Amino acid sequence: MTEESTTTLRSTLHSAPNRKSWAGRPRIPLNPKAAARMASMPLSYRADYKRAATGRSIRAAINAMCRECFGWENVSENIRGCTDPACPLYNYRPYQKND
Numbered sequence: 812m813t814e815e816s817t818t819t820l821r822s823t824l825h826s827a828p829n830r831k832s833w834a835g836r837p838r839i840p841l842n843p844k845a846a847a848r849m850a851s852m853p854l855s856y857r858a859d860y861k862r863a864a865t866g867r868s869i870r871a872a873i874n875a876m877c878r879e880c881f882g883w884e885n886v887s888e889n890i891r892g893c894t895d896p897a898c899p900l901y902n903y904r905p906y907q908k909n910d
């Protein structure tokens with residue numbers, strides 16, 4: 812992937828789809844396996860996971876995957892310090908900037 816296409820994809824992911832631009836898509840119901848998984852995670856991450864699992868946000872899907880990768884524990888610090896640059900989500904993982 813070129814630098815330009817990475818930048819384009821990044822801006823698409825950041826500018827996008829959390830809510831409005833995908834509003835016209837058909838709603839995907841939360842399937843029972845996703846509902847069970849959602850019930851097992853901390854409350855604060857459930858809304859993002861639900862947006863991902865119902866096809867409403869790619870950004871939420873990436874965030875949810877990275878949080879799950881660390882078992883929802885100390886997520887901002889762990890994901891920021893992720894040591895797997897070979898992971899396809901590495902360049903898109905949340906918490907990359909120190910806020």
Ligand code: SF4
Pocket residue numbers: 876877878880881890893894895898899900901902904
């Ligand atoms: S980028 Fe890091 S934290 Fe996110 S899914 Fe990949 S390995 Fe896990």
